[in-house]
Amino acid sequence: MGLRWYHFALWGAFIVGLALLPELVSKGTLRTIIFANYLAIFAISWDVLSGRTGYISFGHPFLIGIGAYTTAILTKRFGVPVEVSIPIAVLTTMAGGLIVLLPALRVKGSYFAMITLAFMELIYQLVQVVRPDLTGGTRGMSGVPTLTRGAVNGFYLSAFLMVSVALTMWLLMRTRLGTALSAVGMNEESVRGSGLSATRLKMVAFLLSAAIAGLGGAFYIHYLGTIAPRALFEINFAFTIIVAALIGGASTIIGPVIGAFFLTFLLEYLRPYLPGAERYLIYGGVALLLYMYQPRGIYEVIRQGWARVRGLA
Amino acid sequence: MTQALSITNLVKRFGGLTATDDLSFAIEDGESVGLIGPNGAGKTTVFSQIMGEHRQTSGNIHLYGEEISSLTTAARIRRGVSRTYQVPRPFSEMSVAENIRVGLMPDNIWRMIVEGPNTERELELALSVGFAESDLQRTPAELSMGDLRKLEMARTMATGPKVMLLDEVFAGLTVGEIAQIGDLIQQMRGDGMTFLIVSHDLKALEPLVDRAIAINYGAMIAEGTFTEVIDNEAVRASYLGGVA
Ligand SMILES: Nc1ncnc2c1ncn2[C@@H]1O[C@H](COP(=O)(O)OP(=O)(O)OP(=O)(O)O)[C@@H](O)[C@H]1O
Ligand SMILES: [Mg+2]
Numbered sequence: 001m002g003l004r005w006y007h008f009a010l011w012g013a014f015i016v017g018l019a020l021l022p023e024l025v026s027k028g029t030l031r032t033i034i035f036a037n038y039l040a041i042f043a044i045s046w047d048v049l050s051g052r053t054g055y056i057s058f059g060h061p062f063l064i065g066i067g068a069y070t071t072a073i074l075t076k077r078f079g080v081p082v083e084v085s086i087p088i089a090v091l092t093t094m095a096g097g098l099i100v101l102l103p104a105l106r107v108k109g110s111y112f113a114m115i116t117l118a119f120m121e122l123i124y125q126l127v128q129v130v131r132p133d134l135t136g137g138t139r140g141m142s143g144v145p146t147l148t149r150g151a152v153n154g155f156y157l158s159a160f161l162m163v164s165v166a167l168t169m170w171l172l173m174r175t176r177l178g179t180a181l182s183a184v185g186m187n188e189e190s191v192r193g194s195g196l197s198a199t200r201l202k203m204v205a206f207l208l209s210a211a212i213a214g215l216g217g218a219f220y221i222h223y224l225g226t227i228a229p230r231a232l233f234e235i236n237f238a239f240t241i242i243v244a245a246l247i248g249g250a251s252t253i254i255g256p257v258i259g260a261f262f263l264t265f266l267l268e269y270l271r272p273y274l275p276g277a278e279r280y281l282i283y284g285g286v287a288l289l290l291y292m293y294q295p296r297g298i299y300e301v302i303r304q305g306w307a308r309v310r311g312l313a
Numbered sequence: 314m315t316q317a318l319s320i321t322n323l324v325k326r327f328g329g330l331t332a333t334d335d336l337s338f339a340i341e342d343g344e345s346v347g348l349i350g351p352n353g354a355g356k357t358t359v360f361s362q363i364m365g366e367h368r369q370t371s372g373n374i375h376l377y378g379e380e381i382s383s384l385t386t387a388a389r390i391r392r393g394v395s396r397t398y399q400v401p402r403p404f405s406e407m408s409v410a411e412n413i414r415v416g417l418m419p420d421n422i423w424r425m426i427v428e429g430p431n432t433e434r435e436l437e438l439a440l441s442v443g444f445a446e447s448d449l450q451r452t453p454a455e456l457s458m459g460d461l462r463k464l465e466m467a468r469t470m471a472t473g474p475k476v477m478l479l480d481e482v483f484a485g486l487t488v489g490e491i492a493q494i495g496d497l498i499q500q501m502r503g504d505g506m507t508f509l510i511v512s513h514d515l516k517a518l519e520p521l522v523d524r525a526i527a528i529n530y531g532a533m534i535a536e537g538t539f540t541e542v543i544d545n546e547a548v549r550a551s552y553l554g555g556v557a
Binding site: 191 | 366386390391395398406414415418420422428471472
């Protein structure tokens, strides 16, 4: 995998830094960071699928929602313990990932993106009309059991999850599987011409992505304790995930984490000045500027800076 | 001798156009055969049917005695047949080494993960097609047409074929590069590789093949030694009358 000393040093510093955060920042900031952690998980999920294979998902909340609703319904309506409901939620989301895979076997590019958007809209409509006694219908659900009490514990759980997902995916994408998934994004015909099953590779990407989305969605709902379909299946939420991954640096795993933190804090700091949806306009502008400066994202900016520093040393 | 590749009564229609017209031929194991014909004769289409990229309308394709028509492209490559593309199709954001790495990968997710890349073999393949070690980290955008063809060769060789289908490997190459790729093919022939080679550069092709097949409008028009085929009336007429 070509691991170097600085990889260990950087990951170590990152983990230690996260562990110390509750000592350094206010509870309010910590709550912001909790959201950033979950957004990072969702952006990694998007990155594994769309960043690698080029199948752009505009409907990632579809997958996140499956995970969230599954565990919310199981725990609240049927009293299933979370140790059981969360794994079931992950598996159910993976099944959802296979549903999203189906169009990807036939269509590419913007067609695929539109279909994923349709999936999100579809599930939004479905949870409102199909068995509202279970889903809570339009109003959603509240009183979903929470796993942690207080910002500090919520932070530690989310940070632990985010780091686990990020580290696992980062290592996995450094293997030849990561190379093969990138190859699918660059030229599917040549992947086949190299003797690899492009369909199976796509399936792996969709399943991995769905598993992460399901895991993130399930834990997120057990942090919030409420589920609101209108906020969950929302195009702005889908865009926030995509923008986080893109401005951080798609196909790098670390980039989406950086992007998620960057975006969350940007939105947070804009809140006092722009309480409404105008904030999204500003972040769209910032994202665009960053993107024009370095299409490969913040990760690439940092990487080049680091290379320069090492060049001097 | 065993037959490496045989094609029987192959027909491919694209709508009203017959791109392969009742074509039959066989290649012995270790043999090298030239496939010639004017532009649009249907040479590339034969390759894409052998690889399963296009399904034939009718007819059979056997690889070492096994009918492979129902197999996926990946499965055919695992059985030992591999091709280069007339228009090189590298993985554009990957280095030369990574491009070759994809060709070397087993079609097995688990092994992709647990086994590291075989960097020695990557280097060996890159050197064998005429790259320098310093080229390994270059990306396709920095490569000349000649280098792209070499990369195409290396990635095809990486899949471990017993039968190689080469589509216009000399197009866009310098005289020096043509000699280099020619030497490589000769060396592989010495090692027992089976070839089916398409080339418009007949001079470069001649020393590389044991015999030749000429097609036009998807149908065979001549078969025999290289000289017999290029001296054939119908072949000469097809080249003169063709769009070339
Ligand atoms: N996918 C396709 N759909 C429709 N027609 C096609 C397709 N592929 C090839 N053809 C047609 O089939 C015929 C044979 O094409 P092919 O590319 O096999 O010829 P070729 O001998 O390789 O030509 P060249 O020397 O120019 O590479 C041509 O008339 C071509 O236009
Ligand atoms: Mg051709």
